[in-house]
Structures are given as C-alpha cells and as structure tokens.
Amino acid sequence: MRITLSTQSTIREQRDRYKKQRANYRPEKSIAAAKARAELGEWPPLLAPSGNVVRITNISEFCRQHGLDPSHLVKVLHGKRRIHKGYTLLA
Numbered sequence: 001m002r003i004t005l006s007t008q009s010t011i012r013e014q015r016d017r018y019k020k021q022r023a024n025y026r027p028e029k030s031i032a033a034a035k036a037r038a039e040l041g042e043w044p045p046l047l048a049p050s051g052n053v054v055r056i057t058n059i060s061e062f063c064r065q066h067g068l069d070p071s072h073l074v075k076v077l078h079g080k081r082r083i084h085k086g087y088t089l090l091a
Contacts (some may be wrong), residue, residue, distance in 0.1 A: 043077050049086025 043056045056062045056077075065072045068085055075081035076089055 018074070045090040047088045047090045053090055054087070 043059070046054045046056065048054045052078065054062075059070050059073060059077075062068070063073055066088070072081060072084040073087065075085045076087060082088065
C-alpha cells in the first residue's frame with residue numbers, strides 16, 4: 001500500500017493536533033486532589049459493599065486481601081470510575 005503525500009500531510013496534521021491537545025490537558029481538581037493525597041499516603045475513604053467506611057494506606061495490600069483489581073480501585077479513588085466490586089468513593 002502506497003501512502004501519498006496528501007495522506008502523509010494529513011497524518012502529520014492529526015499528530016500535531018493530538019500533541020497540542022495533550023499539552024493543554026489539565027486534570028480536574030478532584031482528580032488532582034486525589035493524586036496529591038495519594039502522594040502523601042492518604043487516600044480518600046471508600047464505602048465498602050458491607051456499608052463500612054474503609055481507609056486505605058496501601059492499595060496493593062488492600063486489593064490482595066479483598067480480591068480487587070488495583071488499577072480499577074485507583075480509578076475509583078481518582079474519580080474516573082464510579083464503583084469497583086461494590087467499593088465506592090465516599091466524598
């Protein structure tokens with residue numbers, strides 16, 4: 001398959017547009033706040049499926065003990081996902 005010059009320029013334009021969009025991207029305040037708390041070792045409290053409030057200090061250990069996927073739980077903590085196996089963000 002041959003790529004013409006017009007196709008190459010279109011690809012270049014799309015790539016440049018994508019780079020500009022990524023350069024201007026700023027996370028929402030709630031996500032930035034969650035990340036800041038994470039750096040301090042403090043995660044926002046979660047509401048467990050049992051109804052108990054849970055505070056997490058070590059995500060990996062907590063996920064191993066409760067059979068959760070760490071990447072999904074982090075998305076819940078950052079506000080990108082609403083629920084993971086019954087655990088929700090307690091705001």
